[in-house]
Amino acid sequence: MRAVKGKGTRLEKRLWAMLAGLGLKGWKKNAGDVAGKPDVVFLNQRVAIFIDGCFWHGCPYCNRKLPATNREYWEKKIKRNIELARSYDEQLQREGWVVLRIWEHEMADMKTVRIKILHLLVKERLL
Numbered sequence: 001m002r003a004v005k006g007k008g009t010r011l012e013k014r015l016w017a018m019l020a021g022l023g024l025k026g027w028k029k030n031a032g033d034v035a036g037k038p039d040v041v042f043l044n045q046r047v048a049i050f051i052d053g054c055f056w057h058g059c060p061y062c063n064r065k066l067p068a069t070n071r072e073y074w075e076k077k078i079k080r081n082i083e084l085a086r087s088y089d090e091q092l093q094r095e096g097w098v099v100l101r102i103w104e105h106e107m108a109d110m111k112t113v114r115i116k117i118l119h120l121l122v123k124e125r126l127l
């Protein structure tokens with residue numbers, strides 16, 4: 001899914017910069033040891049944040065067109081991504097994590113993303 005593992009995509013970097021700008025502490029990038037490798041985790045508070053690509057996760061809002069060729073392949077691949085994400089969410093929740101998924105298209109409005117994250121942290125009494 002990511003062209004360069006570990007280095008951070010443009011969207012991840014934007015999220016990290018926003019969190020750093022908020023002065024929030026205790027979060028970690030690309031937690032490889034947590035199920036599904038969330039883009040951000042608050043380890044002690046057990047909050048996992050993912051950014052889901054609209055194409056790769058079949059965003060119903062963007063409803064991106066599949067490539068004309070190998071349609072079946074892409075359909076299967078995207079379906080598999082959705083199933084995988086769901087099973088990671090379930091696993092994380094069983095392990096006591098709170099999971100937040102942010103759509104790629106939501107990243108166009110960082111103010112809303114910021115509010116979403118802060119709301120969650122307040123709701124879970126983490127702030």
Ligand SMILES: [Zn+2]
Pocket residue numbers: 054059060061062063103104105106
């Ligand atoms: Zn979308």
